[in-house]
Amino acid sequence: MAVALLTTLYGTILANLFFNPMTNKLEGNTNEEIFIKQIMIEGILGVQSGQNPRILEEKLNAFLSNEDKLKQQENVRKASEELLGEHS
DSSP states (O other): OHHHHHHHHHHHHHIIIIIHHHHHHHHHHHHHHHHHHHHHHHHHHHHHTTOOHHHHHHHHHTTSOHHHHHHHHHHHHHHHHHHHHHHO
């Protein structure tokens, strides 16, 4: 009986301190990965179908949050500055 209670205690402690947080993190990573792959598929299908690049860009930007859009604009600005700096 003592062994059964002890193993139950250890199982409960491990589940609450280790396995549940790990599960939550893996679920979050999986959802993010699925989201990114959905955006990639939309982009690839748009390019394959010959969709106008501006329309495709707007369509893909609809997936992004405002915070992600600001990060993208900042990255484009930095890339433009680097390109202009190299040609000068």
